[in-house]
Amino acid sequence: MARHLYDLAYGRAGDKGDIANISVIARSPEAYAALKAKLTAERVKAYLGDLALGEVTRYELDNIQALNFVLQRALDGGATRSLRIDGLGKSLAGALLSMLWDDDMSTTEQELAR
Amino acid sequence: MTRALPMIEGGHVDVVCFEALSELTLAILQKDRLSNPDRGYTFDINIIARQILPKAFERKIPLITNGGGLNPLGAAAAVAQTASKLGLRGLRIAAVTGDDILEQLADLQRGGASFAHLETGEALPPTADLPIVTASVYLGAAPIVEALKAGADIIIAGRVADPCLYLAPLVAHYGWSWDDWDRLAAGIVAGHLLECTGQVVGGNSLALIDRVNPRDLPHLGYPIASVDPDGSFAIYGTPGLPSYVCAETVKEQLLYEVHDPAHYLTPDVSADFTTLRLDDDRGGCVRVSGVTGRPRPEQLKVNLGLLEGYMRELIFTIGWPEAWRKVEQLKTMIDETWHGLPIRRVEYRYLGINSLYGELAPLPDDPYEVIVRVVFTADDQDTLKTAVRRIMANGLSGPAGMSVSGTTVGAEPRAILGLWPALIDRSCVQPQVTVQEVE
Secondary structure (H helix, E strand, O other): OOEEHHHOEEOOEEEEOOEEEEEEEEOOHHHHHHHHHHOOHHHHHHHHHHHOOOOEEEEEEHHHOEEEEEEOOOOOOOOOOOOOOOOOOOOHHHHHHOOEEOOOOOOHHHHHHO | OHHHHHHHHOOOOOOEEEOOOOHHHHHHHHHHHHHOOOOOOOOHHHHHHHHHHHHHHHOOOOEEEOOOOOOHHHHHHHHHHHHHHOOOOOOEEEEEEOOEOOOOHHHHHHOOOOOOOOOOOOOOOOHHHOOEEEEEEOEOOHHHHHHHHOOOOEEEOOOEOHHHHHHHHHHHHHOOOOOOHHHHHHHHHHHHHHOOHHHHOOOOOOOOOOOOOHHHHHHOOOEEEEEOOOOOEEEEEOOOOOOOOOHHHHHHHHOOOOOOOOOEEOOOOEEEOOOOEEEEOOOOEEEEEOOEEEOOOOEEEEEEEEEEEEEEEEEEEEEOOOHHHHHHHHHHHHHHHOOOOOEEEEEEEEEOOOOOOHHHOOOOOOOOEEEEEEEEEEOOHHHHHHHHHHHHHOHHHOOOOOEEOHHHHHOOOEEEEEEEEEEEEHHHOOOEEEEEEOO
């Protein structure tokens, strides 16, 4: 059955200048293991496309079973400059959580090699 | 603001902090200050002074805020006036200044400060050539600690880093030393969890979407942290009011606006969020322990705001049939209408379709309606006003059945502020505390 990342995790987005962060917080230890193995920074950047124009960095928090993604150049210049209706990027966590998730999904490296 | 009253009147707290500034807020306050030099502080100050201060003063609960914005002294004067009218004799008001370095910027630059952009590394061009409207250094907790020790009942600061507002009373009360990194970091985590009020008690929570009663949202009891001498703390909502504090809400807020969670930089300490432990009692209280910290950064962060121009938006409604063809007609018509006008940028998004998620969102083939949001910018406000007038003059010559949202036609241009984050040596920044007493 097709699932979304949202079925494995919840999250919240925040802004600092033109940098957005999206937390991806696992709903279970199994989900966290899967996220850690497969939800790489490269995959997140590829999925978000024009929502994350710059580098994407991933941080791991084993203690609370969460990942934190930091997206450079993700807010059209930041809240004080952005022409977007959601200039603060409050909705961006939802964008990432809409990723379709297959438990058998190949690793990003394999995907990129294809 | 007034949602802080129940925790004060119920006797649930020893001190209350009000975090009131965002990057955007300072830019807006600068406009206020330009039109009236007595202003430049947040409107929250008036509400705090009139509605909260009398109750807090009666119970000897100090109030701490960064709502002084660009004019903490002006805010203090306004509070003094209100307090005097309310008869709050003996009330001590402290203003913390020294964060606003706009006036010193050129001298500092001549003295060798590069103000290199934190993200790009680019050196700041000569300030005289730039439309810089704000220059605010993120101060730490020390001046607030000083004010508390001087017996202040209300402390009004400007750009103090958000979580440092909350760290200050802990340092003042427990006497934590400025190199006790683990405890300082614990105070920062407590502040970080509290500073967005509703966001840790059930607001803005995706995790609790099935649990939170929407009727509770406007009444959520704002969060309280009860901090032990070792820095570990319990976080919970104001007793007697609805709140949904649990491990999920704490995790959501812990990572809000955070970059590297092992190095959460503040003026007072670098906090590590990856060592902490959460214990949810399943009764609306979460204990946070095990926070660790590392020495504070050598330099302070300063944010410069540059006026880059102005923007306007118009929202058009387009219905079936041939909606996409009409959208193209509209875009072409706008392009023709603005020919020769110095418009800098024009952006189109379709509300309800792709205004949030861009390319991720597929466009429907033959929609019943398309709401077109067009946003455009120019160096000056007059160009934008002319642009809107020209469009409206063409209203009856536009695509079939098109309409425009009247409120967007009547709106005023909004300033576009560029932010230039940089670092500055601590020796260049001298925070000051000014205390006055109401007679």
